[in-house]
Amino acid sequence: xxxxxxxxxxxxxxxxxxxxxxxxxxxxEDYAEYTRAGGYRPLIDADALLTQVDLSGLLGRGGAAFxxxxxxxxxxxxxxxxxxxxxxxxxxxxxxxxxxxRWLLRNRPHLVLDGLRLATAVAGAxxxxxxxxxxxxxxxxxxxxxEVPPETFGATEITVVTVEPGYVAGEETAAxxxxxxxxxxxxxxxxxxxxxxxxxxxxxxSNVETLANLPYIHEHGAEKFRSVGTPMSPxxxxxxxTGGGRPAALYEIPHGASFSDLxxxxxxxxxxxxxxxxxxxxxxxVNTDILDATLDHESVRRLxxxxxxxxxxxxxxxxxxxxxxxxxxYFDRENAGQCGSCFNGTAAMAAVTSALRxxxxxxxxxxxxxxxSVVLRGRGACGTLDGATNVAASLLRQFPQxxxxxxxxxxxxxxxxxFAAVRPYEVEAVAQS
Numbered sequence: 001x002x003x004x005x006x007x008x009x010x011x012x013x014x015x016x017x018x019x020x021x022x023x024x025x026x027x028x029e030d031y032a033e034y035t036r037a038g039g040y041r042p043l044i045d046a047d048a049l050l051t052q053v054d055l056s057g058l059l060g061r062g063g064a065a066f067x068x069x070x071x072x073x074x075x076x077x078x079x080x081x082x083x084x085x086x087x088x089x090x091x092x093x094x095x096x097x098x099x100x101x102r103w104l105l106r107n108r109p110h111l112v113l114d115g116l117r118l119a120t121a122v123a124g125a126x127x128x129x130x131x132x133x134x135x136x137x138x139x140x141x142x143x144x145x146x147e148v149p150p151e152t153f154g155a156t157e158i159t160v161v162t163v164e165p166g167y168v169a170g171e172e173t174a175a176x177x178x179x180x181x182x183x184x185x186x187x188x189x190x191x192x193x194x195x196x197x198x199x200x201x202x203x204x205x206s207n208v209e210t211l212a213n214l215p216y217i218h219e220h221g222a223e224k225f226r227s228v229g230t231p232m233s234p235x236x237x238x239x240x241x242t243g244g245g246r247p248a249a250l251y252e253i254p255h256g257a258s259f260s261d262l263x264x265x266x267x268x269x270x271x272x273x274x275x276x277x278x279x280x281x282x283x284x285x286v287n288t289d290i291l292d293a294t295l296d297h298e299s300v301r302r303l304x305x306x307x308x309x310x311x312x313x314x315x316x317x318x319x320x321x322x323x324x325x326x327x328x329x330y331f332d333r334e335n336a337g338q339c340g341s342c343f344n345g346t347a348a349m350a351a352v353t354s355a356l357r358x359x360x361x362x363x364x365x366x367x368x369x370x371x372x373s374v375v376l377r378g379r380g381a382c383g384t385l386d387g388a389t390n391v392a393a394s395l396l397r398q399f400p401q402x403x404x405x406x407x408x409x410x411x412x413x414x415x416x417x418x419f420a421a422v423r424p425y426e427v428e429a430v431a432q433s
Contacts, residue, residue, distance in 0.1 A: 008099065008427065009249040013257060016228060019216050019236055020209065021252045022108065028140050031147035034110035040152055041219060046122045050076060053214065055222035057234045062090060062207030063282060063309045065297050071204055072122055074194045078202035079124030086203040087125045088179065089116045089211050091132040092163060092170035095280035096426040098311040100238035101208050103250055105137035108212070109144035115211030118218055120156045123204055128158045131175045133165035167334035171382045172205040185336045186382035209238055229255035233296035237310050242425040244268040244314035255296040262295065272316045275398065277425065279308020281327045282387040284394030285320050304394065313425040321406050322419035324395040325353040330423060331388040342380040345372060346388045357418055359409030366403065370396055
């Protein structure tokens with residue numbers, strides 16, 4: 001379940017002009033091309049832009065869907081009180097099933113840097129960082145920075161920081177800790193980075209896709225930004241689609257688009273779909289109720305899941321129990337090893353889901369798994385343990401009949417050829433086809 005270098009298709013949504021993608025172009029967009037299209041527009045009034053960001057309702061695209069205006073205003077206010085501030089563009093895409101951030105950094109580095117420029121201007125930051133783990137992305141950003149006239153960023157110094165890839169390395173406190181010279185592992189909260197971050201000063205850590213929306217808001221305003229999407233989920237988002245027997249694809253989708261239309265665009269028939277793994281690995285599994293859903297935060301939450309980072313893996317022939325076991329084993333390997341509840345909890349849940357896949361689990365095992373999915377939630381320093389509990393809880397809630405079949409070793413799919421992957425639905429490369 002891994003995409004190869006020529007597998008990634010990139011496409012805009014029909015009848016929706018792309019804001020983030022360049023579907024008709026290949027390769028890295030250079031400074032001349034970006035400025036010809038209106039990039040790096042002078043910022044006349046930082047306070048006015050902040051107001052427009054607030055009105056836009058732009059939600060973070062890294063997974064938590066936190067309003068970016070709230071985060072930006074908090075750091076802006078700290079600057080107004082005389083504090084030094086920092087902005088971090090977080091491009092450490094630790095989610096294996098997602099490719100959007102790497103694509104943006106490799107193909108549209110100036111769009112990300114322009115968004116970072118606007119965020120630093122509003123936040124009053126003299127220092128900014130682009131935090132990445134993908135070498136081609138780091139090279140593209142470094143090359144892009146060399147093209148930009150120094151006066152474009154004013155007095156702000158921008159540094160590219162590279163880190164070894166890892167599921168927890170992109171968590172915001174892990175990013176701050178690494179930039180501060182420590183390991184890329186999460187820390188307890190509070191304090192949050194906007195309170196005490198890089199070098200101990202208020203720091204805004206924002207996903208690169210989130211920042212890439214700021215130039216559009218700067219040029220067109222909040223009302224135009226909200227002209228697509230839903231009232232609670234405005235704008236478009238980048239979705240990495242894997243599974244379903246199809247090559248991986250990156251689509252720019254307006255919030256509120258129907259899942260059935262996504263299937264049609266991706267070339268998968270609804271009759272073949274048994275469910276999805278939603279939001280990368282974090283938001284868990286959803287059964288065929290997804291077929292009637294729209295792709296926005298409020299609708300997906302009603303299914304007990306979430307859009308997360310926009311990664312959606314389509315299940316057709318893959319058994320959800322086996323998929324859950326593979327994801328849980330990944331969480332077990334990738335946890336930071338700092339919290340006993342996570343270190344031991346992910347191992348225990350991985351053991352039960354693997355036993356369930358193999359047809360050797362008991363009802364007592366399933367009962368323990370159900371209890372762990374409740375009592376372990378919220379007990380880790382980062383989201384890894386919550387992701388594991390989401391997978392466990394959603395498997396039991398969304399697929400009870402499939403779980404029951406595994407208790408009697410009666411899953412045809414798993415007995416024939418059980419789904420197994422070290423990094424389920426991973427997208428390894430971002431070459432555009």
